[in-house]
Amino acid sequence: MMQKHLVTGTAGFIASHYVEELLKLKNIKIYCLDKKKNNYLESLKNTKLSFIKCDITNLKKLKNIITKIKPNYIVNFAAETHVDKSIEDSKNFIGTNIKGVFNFLEILKKNKNIRFLQVSTDEVYGSLKLNDKKKFKIGSNYSPNNPYSASKASGDLLVKSYFKTFNLDLLLCNSSNNFGERQHPEKLIPLVINQALSKKRIPIYGTGKNVRDWIYVKNNCKIIKKILFKGKPGSQFLIGANNEISNITLVKKILKVLSKKLSIKYKNLEKLIDYIEDRKGHDLRYSIDNSSIKKFLKKETFNFKNEITRTIDFNISNYKEIKKKITNEKWFNIKYKNLDTR
Ligand SMILES: NC(=O)c1ccc[n+]([C@@H]2O[C@H](COP(=O)([O-])OP(=O)(O)OC[C@H]3O[C@@H](n4cnc5c(N)ncnc54)[C@H](O)[C@@H]3O)[C@@H](O)[C@H]2O)c1
Incomplete structure (x- = not known):
């Protein structure tokens, strides 16, 4: 049926x-x-x-x-x-x-x-x-x-x-x-990748110590x-995937992978990081006890290194298209107008 x-x-x-x-x-x-x-x-x-x-x-x-x-x-x-x-x-x-x-x-x-x-x-x-x-x-x-x-x-x-x-x-x-692939470049991971590819400043809220479970x-x-x-x-x-990482550790991991892929010195990418005023009401840490889905996890394997590499590869391959998309988006341009080249 x-x-x-x-x-x-x-x-x-x-x-x-x-x-x-x-x-x-x-x-x-x-x-x-x-x-x-x-x-x-x-x-x-x-x-x-x-x-x-x-x-x-x-x-x-x-x-x-x-x-x-x-x-x-x-x-x-x-x-x-x-x-x-x-x-x-x-x-x-x-x-x-x-x-x-x-x-x-x-x-x-x-x-x-x-x-x-x-x-x-x-x-x-x-x-x-x-x-x-x-x-x-x-x-x-x-x-x-x-x-x-x-x-x-x-x-x-x-x-x-x-x-x-x-x-x-x-x-x-x-x-x-x-x-993963196709996430809107207003969200943290694609934002970091695309700012780095454009050699523009990478905004990090507050201290960057906030933890997310990716x-x-x-x-x-x-x-x-x-x-x-x-x-x-x-x-x-x-x-959840039992994968807690602080924002700043995550950003540095992404920049390390990018520096190898693009043959750019890591230091030149790291200096793009720009700590900005913290988000209002910014939650410190999220972490999930995923025991309610244990029975559904038998065949699922989590491999953060491979998954983030695939995400980075997608953003590199589609860089021009993504750039065009954000250039036409009013909110994105107003929000990130000060994040020019360093
Ligand atoms: N992205 C995450 O990390 C995350 C984590 C946990 C839960 N979620 C939830 O997963 C869902 C999808 O998130 P996402 O990251 O894909 O978001 P997204 O912003 O990429 O997609 C949301 C989609 O909803 C559509 N939409 C918005 N308002 C609508 C309306 N009134 N009528 C019809 N369509 C409308 C938008 O056009 C957009 O295509 C959301 O409910 C979100 O709360 C997301």
Whole structure:
């Protein structure tokens, strides 16, 4: 029997990899929904894919789409995702990350046979101390510190409450920081690579000691697929790769790989690092106890060195295109206008 999957946020980073993961399955039709054009996935010209332009805050349109398609599964990746943007203006975060989730849940009340997976973040748990052994666990208190994480936390709480109140087939997963090919160059890892390739200053918030727990996007997507098929209704999963690194260590690792690949002296790249005023409400450390996904990890292997090298190679090969993309983006240009050549 043909399975129908509706995946949202597919013009973005993680969902585009998730759709590639789904494409490995036979007898599947994947409906890719985003408010933006799905440039990458459309370029694959795969007949298993259909594309829908829709803003998930538009309840009427979303309802018509779901009623027409009658999907077996919905995975919601669509979100406003940049913490800095949420600090500058939170309006769209409240719209998409809260009202968008609410819209799906309302539609699902009348479509109880659809399984819905909400994709969220470990940032909902707030911040851990540096040099502590504590990790975020299922059941840890939600304690978001910025408008992005607060909006994602609200979406999570709506999912949890609709499961209890209306007994819908809902799942929730919260992953740590993702990296990999096609991530938007406004995010830390591609930003560092592209600034270094342009010989421009590399901005590091505060002391650079903040710790993140990095997971390669393709591993995250394999795990999300398993959760979708095997998760018990109402369950929540924390996805991490046990890979805590401070921002400054990460940046130096990237610059070391780059210096070898480009035959540039490491010192010449290191001097591009520019410590800037800390982000408001900057969380110190994220760390995930991934025991809730242990049973899904049997075949997954994490190899940070290979994964970061692949990410760097992608950014080098696509440097010109990425540069063109950011040159045309108003927010990016305003934010980084002072980071000129050193
Ligand atoms: N990137 C990470 O490190 C990370 C970590 C944990 C969780 N997440 C979560 O994973 C999801 C995907 O993140 P990403 O990094 O791929 O983000 P992204 O910004 O690359 O992609 C988000 C996509 O959502 C779309 N979108 C935004 N508002 C929409 C709306 N109202 N209607 C329809 N589409 C809309 C955007 O156009 C974009 O294509 C998000 O829910 C995010 O909170 C991300």
